[in-house]
Amino acid sequence: MPELPDVEIFTRYFKKTALHKTIGEVRVNTAKVLDRVSSRELRQSLESKSFAEARRHGKYLLARFVKQRGWLALHFGMTGYLEYFKDNSRTPRHSRVEFLFRNGYRLAFCNQRLLGKAALVDSPEQLKGKKDLGPDAGRLNKDEFRALIRGSRGAVKPALMDQKRLAGLGNIYSDEILFQARVHPKAQSGRLSGAQADRIHEKMRKVVDIAVRKKADPQRVPRDFLLPHRDTDRICPSCGGRFKKIKVSGRSSTYCPRCQKKTR
DNA sequence: AGTACCACCTGACGGC
């Protein structure tokens, strides 16, 4: 599930539940999710420390811990989420790493499929450098976006999803943004008009903003979004036509052939 | 610089 809006919600959840509490123990249930850090190293870095702040960049959650400098970086893959719960309640099924606070609660980093990652980095900047991440999609202004999107060749959808260009958008929200901007996912990025680029930017800001306000819950976004129709009736809320499903650079893409023409 | 394909994983779902 996790794209920018989801990770934003996770970050807020993390802030509410995990900041300023002493970590008594770190439990690694599935070492596979550790990215270039051993269980031992993770434990030694975090035990008897606490998280002092958390932020998000693209699809990453970053949490700074204190009494020694360092940041925990979480990437959620396709099926990741966080769960904060009381020590004596049932552990979530796919809990891979757990932070056991001294207050008797735990935070679990859950992942059904093991595509998520937990890593330690020196700083958010170091992570951005290491992963070559572009600016966050939620904090990109119109001119930056225009230059970015028109400066790339190939189809517009893979450009939106390219984390090196701009960080945070994935398959679902890229489809949503292009639907609202009325641009075909295979439209050539470099041939977009200034007006089209600006429209995509405007919709990107709008979609991200609303999705976050609706807690990234597809059931709660407005009915004129693509999202609530994508896995249900597949009827375009704008024209009443059927959505089409195609592959665009290997990812399944849903769009409305009547509302989203390649050229306009 | 693009794209296409594969790999990494688990689990749900539909067809037979």
Place this chain on the structure above:
DNA sequence: TGCCGTCAGGTGGTAC
């Protein structure tokens, strides 16, 4: 009921 292929909102690597 069971087996099988397909698909899923992630990234990273390879080859062309």
